[in-house]
Amino acid sequence: xxxxxxxxxxxxxxxxxxFFRNEKAVRSWALFSSLATLAxxxxxxxxxxxxxxxxxxxxxxQGLGSSFAVGLDGMGQVLCLLTAVAYPIIFLSTWNSxxxxxxxxxxxxxxxxxxxxxxxxxxxALLFYFFWELALIPVYxxxxxxxxxxxxxxxxxxxxxxxxxxxxxxxxxxxxYSHTADQSxxxxxxxxxxxxxxxxxxxxxxxxxxxxxxxxxxxxHTWQPDTYEQSPTAxxxxxxxxxxxxxxxxxxxxLLPVLPIASYSYGDTVSRLAIIxxxxxxxxxxxxxxxxxxIAYSSIAHIGLMxxxxxxxxxxxFQGVMIQMFNHGxxxxxxxxxxxxxxxxFGTRKLSELGGLAQKxxxxxxxxxxxxxxxxxxxxxxAFVGEFLMFTGVFTSTVTKYNILFTVLAATCIIFAAVYTLxxxxxxxxxxxxxxxxxxxxxxxxxxxALGVIVILICWMxxxxxxxxxxxxxxSDSILKISDVHHLLKK
Amino acid sequence: MMFxxxxxxxxxxxxxxxxxxxxxxxxVNILESRGISFFKIDVSGMMHFDRFALLSISIALxxxxxxxxxxxxxxxxxxxxxxxxxALIFFITCxxxxxxxxxxxxxxxxxxxxxxxxxxxxxxxxxRNLKSNEASLKYFLMGAFSTGLxxxxxxxxxxxxxxxxxxxxxxMIAAPGVLSVAGMLLLLFSMSFKVSAAPFHFWTPDxxxxxxxxxxxxxxxxxxxxxxxxxxxxxxxxxxxxxEKWQIWFAVIAAATLFIGNITAVFQQxxxxxxxxxxxxxxxxxxxxxxxxxxxxxxxxxxxAAAYSLATIGIFAVLNKLNDYTFEGFNGLARQQPVIxxxxxxxxxxxxxxxxxxxxxxxxxxxxxxxxxxxxxWLVIFAVVMAAxxxxxxxxxxxxxxxxxxxxxxxxxxxxxxxxxxxxxxxILLGIFPNLLIYWLYF
Numbered sequence: 001x002x003x004x005x006x007x008x009x010x011x012x013x014x015x016x017x018x019f020f021r022n023e024k025a026v027r028s029w030a031l032f033s034s035l036a037t038l039a040x041x042x043x044x045x046x047x048x049x050x051x052x053x054x055x056x057x058x059x060x061x062q063g064l065g066s067s068f069a070v071g072l073d074g075m076g077q078v079l080c081l082l083t084a085v086a087y088p089i090i091f092l093s094t095w096n097s098x099x100x101x102x103x104x105x106x107x108x109x110x111x112x113x114x115x116x117x118x119x120x121x122x123x124x125a126l127l128f129y130f131f132w133e134l135a136l137i138p139v140y141x142x143x144x145x146x147x148x149x150x151x152x153x154x155x156x157x158x159x160x161x162x163x164x165x166x167x168x169x170x171x172x173x174x175x176x177y178s179h180t181a182d183q184s185x186x187x188x189x190x191x192x193x194x195x196x197x198x199x200x201x202x203x204x205x206x207x208x209x210x211x212x213x214x215x216x217x218x219x220x221h222t223w224q225p226d227t228y229e230q231s232p233t234a235x236x237x238x239x240x241x242x243x244x245x246x247x248x249x250x251x252x253x254x255l256l257p258v259l260p261i262a263s264y265s266y267g268d269t270v271s272r273l274a275i276i277x278x279x280x281x282x283x284x285x286x287x288x289x290x291x292x293x294x295i296a297y298s299s300i301a302h303i304g305l306m307x308x309x310x311x312x313x314x315x316x317x318f319q320g321v322m323i324q325m326f327n328h329g330x331x332x333x334x335x336x337x338x339x340x341x342x343x344x345x346f347g348t349r350k351l352s353e354l355g356g357l358a359q360k361x362x363x364x365x366x367x368x369x370x371x372x373x374x375x376x377x378x379x380x381x382x383a384f385v386g387e388f389l390m391f392t393g394v395f396t397s398t399v400t401k402y403n404i405l406f407t408v409l410a411a412t413c414i415i416f417a418a419v420y421t422l423x424x425x426x427x428x429x430x431x432x433x434x435x436x437x438x439x440x441x442x443x444x445x446x447x448x449x450a451l452g453v454i455v456i457l458i459c460w461m462x463x464x465x466x467x468x469x470x471x472x473x474x475x476s477d478s479i480l481k482i483s484d485v486h487h488l489l490k491k
Numbered sequence: 492m493m494f495x496x497x498x499x500x501x502x503x504x505x506x507x508x509x510x511x512x513x514x515x516x517x518x519v520n521i522l523e524s525r526g527i528s529f530f531k532i533d534v535s536g537m538m539h540f541d542r543f544a545l546l547s548i549s550i551a552l553x554x555x556x557x558x559x560x561x562x563x564x565x566x567x568x569x570x571x572x573x574x575x576x577x578a579l580i581f582f583i584t585c586x587x588x589x590x591x592x593x594x595x596x597x598x599x600x601x602x603x604x605x606x607x608x609x610x611x612x613x614x615x616x617x618x619r620n621l622k623s624n625e626a627s628l629k630y631f632l633m634g635a636f637s638t639g640l641x642x643x644x645x646x647x648x649x650x651x652x653x654x655x656x657x658x659x660x661x662x663m664i665a666a667p668g669v670l671s672v673a674g675m676l677l678l679l680f681s682m683s684f685k686v687s688a689a690p691f692h693f694w695t696p697d698x699x700x701x702x703x704x705x706x707x708x709x710x711x712x713x714x715x716x717x718x719x720x721x722x723x724x725x726x727x728x729x730x731x732x733x734x735e736k737w738q739i740w741f742a743v744i745a746a747a748t749l750f751i752g753n754i755t756a757v758f759q760q761x762x763x764x765x766x767x768x769x770x771x772x773x774x775x776x777x778x779x780x781x782x783x784x785x786x787x788x789x790x791x792x793x794x795x796a797a798a799y800s801l802a803t804i805g806i807f808a809v810l811n812k813l814n815d816y817t818f819e820g821f822n823g824l825a826r827q828q829p830v831i832x833x834x835x836x837x838x839x840x841x842x843x844x845x846x847x848x849x850x851x852x853x854x855x856x857x858x859x860x861x862x863x864x865x866x867x868x869w870l871v872i873f874a875v876v877m878a879a880x881x882x883x884x885x886x887x888x889x890x891x892x893x894x895x896x897x898x899x900x901x902x903x904x905x906x907x908x909x910x911x912x913x914x915x916x917x918x919i920l921l922g923i924f925p926n927l928l929i930y931w932l933y934f
Binding site: 145163263 | 519693842845846847851855858859860863865870871872875876878879882883886890893923924926929
């Protein structure tokens with residue numbers, strides 16, 4: 001029931017939001033809806049933990065072997081919680097931004113949430129594909145309608161890119177489906193599908209490209225900085241905070257266990273791509289002057305690490321990825337809130353035009369520094385826990401010969417992250433205040449609230465990550481068990 | 492119907508009779524498929540009304556009904572002979588029924604001719620428009636040529652097997668000779684011409700562009716889908732036995748059709764012409780079912796026929812109300828007519844094959860059918876890449892409606908809007924529950 005509610009609440013409230021005429025009312029409505037979703041998600045974590053509440057299956061498209069199967073496993077819990085937490089924060093922090101035709105904006109935002117929840121919850125390949133595409137459509141409209149100057153071309157590039165990836169994945173899904181024993185799209189049948197190595201090897205790329213475009217992994221990343229830059233910031237938060245996790249989840253739930261042998265044999269190739277992407281994106285981030293682009297490239301680097309860890313295939317790494325998915329989402333949304341605040345106040349995102357804000361807006365500076373430190377993964381922040389687990393995972397990996405080399409190369413990106421993040425802090429908050437920033441105002445209550453939640457989450461997960469570790473324990477084990485190649489090869 | 496224009500002076504009355512007549516036809520047909528028939532005509536084994544035929548006829552009739560409801564009023568603009576247009580369309584419907592249920596090649600030929608000849612007239616219905624005349628002449632010449640090919644093919648097959656009946660012919664051509672292979676190829680070419688598959692597509696853009704928009708809508712959707720039904724029946728029942736011989740032909744034709752249709756559509760400036768090429772590319776997708784020729788191909792072609800016809804009729808109905816047929820003509824439509832624009836988005840998404848619309852499931856069935864054959868993987872990958880290309884030109888319309896400034900105006904009645912909304916809802920409904928349609932095949 002919980003799983004169905006998580007999709008239904010944003011879907012229905014989103015559809016209803018189209019009919020609002022008053023901007024204030026629709027704003028409150030959206031916030032209310034997102035809080036309701038959050039409440040349901042928390043209930044699923046605490047009170048109704050039983051499988052009978054978390055899983056739901058009903059008939060849909062009989063004859064095709066597809067059913068409406070949704071459910072919350074450990075990874076689903078983490079990602080749904082992230083989505084549920086992120087939305088109220090996004091709505092709160094953009095409370096003061098005004099949008100033309102606001103009812104459409106909030107309706108599309110909520111529909112996106114429904115699509116995202118669906119992707120995280122779907123336990124049926126066809127349903128997964130449905131939601132995978134559905135999350136994209138409202139985002140397309142959001143970015144094209146409310147974005148920056150070049151929004152139409154940029155969003156279109158993004159759309160065609162991801163659409164091409166997903167139709168290729170559809171072929172993969174159909175092929176695996178035709179090789180399942182019981183002609184079914186259910187995830188359990190997919191895990192048991194009998195696929196010889198030579199068909200796995202090209203199926204792997206059909207799936208991987210779809211996920212790699214979404215994450216994005218080098219060299220499929222070219223849509224990302226442009227799209228993040230041109231989208232309205234609230235949408236960018238959704239894109240980078242939550243939507244990229246669709247790709248990561250895809251790898252963990254739909255690629256590794258379904259095509260274990262190919263994942264093993266192509267693991268090194270993918271890892272190399274991930275590392276090239278990480279270093280390349282970090283270096284570009286250092287040279288960026290536009291805050292949005294800087295954060296976009298930083299995100300590519302962070303996601304690259306997750307991809308690398310996934311293909312090192314061990315439990316501690318999987319747990320690290322799942323925890324880091326949550327943490328990365330929280331941190332990057334925090335950074336985008338800062339971008340939004342600064343852009344709204346000064347009308348610019350250029351680092352070179354800002355400076356000396358710390359004296360004028362001390363609260364803002366404190367929040368920003370904490371979030372920036374989390375972005376570098378300093379100990380006691382949430383990202384440290386995730387990245388530490390991930391590095392341990394890569395380092396102790398038994399599926400690759402290059403584990404030490406990979407770890408060393410990936411670790412350089414921590415240093416790069418410190419360079420560009422601290423540089424950004426320095427250029428915005430320190431130095432002399434200029435004409436633009438001389439009359440800066442500090443942040444208002446709703447923004448304090450949103451940022452406060454983020455900072456609490458950062459510190460809590462940094463000091464006491466045990467709940468998350470418990471949550472992701474079982475699912476990591478089961479993914480590992482299904483995709484364990486040594487076991488398969490012995491058979 | 493023919494006489495109604497003489498007897499009735501009022502145009503709305505003609506329209507009313509046409510819509511009621513069609514609704515009655517549809518109802519009788521549906522009842523027949525549920526096993527309740529009112530009369531029996533001896534067709535001497537020339538026709539065969541199985542579930543597949545009845546369901547495809549139902550789809551064609553329903554789509555025609557939708558077409559009448561949305562576009563019948565716009566036919567007034569074309570010329571004075573309002574009632575006759577309806578009469579001609581009813582003739583075509585008659586042809587469609589023949590094509591969908593033929594059991595003898597003679598009936599197939601008759602059906603195709605009954606469809607084609609009124610279409611030549613309808614294409615040239617706008618008598619004072621040079622483009623319309625040109626289109627009509629072109630269509631007639633090319634159509635006559637392909638009909639010739641078809642007759643020749645049928646004659647050769649008759650020579651090979653000594654019969655027109657598809658089932659006996661199937662037995663006779665089990666051991667194929669030169670005559671039957673040549674006959675089959677000629678039939679394949681002439682049918683490809685009728686569904687505008689490459690490389691027999693050259694007439695399509697000019698004819699679709701030149702014909703009055705309301706009739707283009709009818710031609711590009713219902714007629715094309717119906718000919719496809721005949722096509723699939725022909726190759727399933729008659730030549731099914733020698734599938735490996737012609738399968739590769741369909742792969743090549745489908746790939747070429749997809750390529751030409753999609754790539755050329757990208758470069759169009761007029762939405763009407765773009766839709767003409769889009770109809771070619773959609774035909775390419777439908778040809779995949781002929782390649783696969785299995786259960787899910789037959790289910791899929793029905794779903795495809797319904798999804799494609801309904802969405803395209805909707806788009807043409809809106810296009811018909813606009814003054815400017817270029818992409819710029821749609822600029823800012825969302826501001827003026829939010830309801831119509833929203834319905835348009837659903838039609839376009841359906842054509843592009845986005846989930847939750849009938850168009851997605853139609854494409855899905857086609858891909859599934861081909862993958863189930865175990866071969867032709869390159870064809871599937873090529874098809875989806877082309878589907879991604881098609882997003883480009885369908886989304887150009889959405890971009891124009893929503894994100895560009897402009898003042899596209901449409902004078903639309905409330906009824907028109909509600910019909911569009913209903914049509915859009917139907918497309919989404921089929922996109923979630925395809926079984927609503929497919930169940931009719933079995934139960």
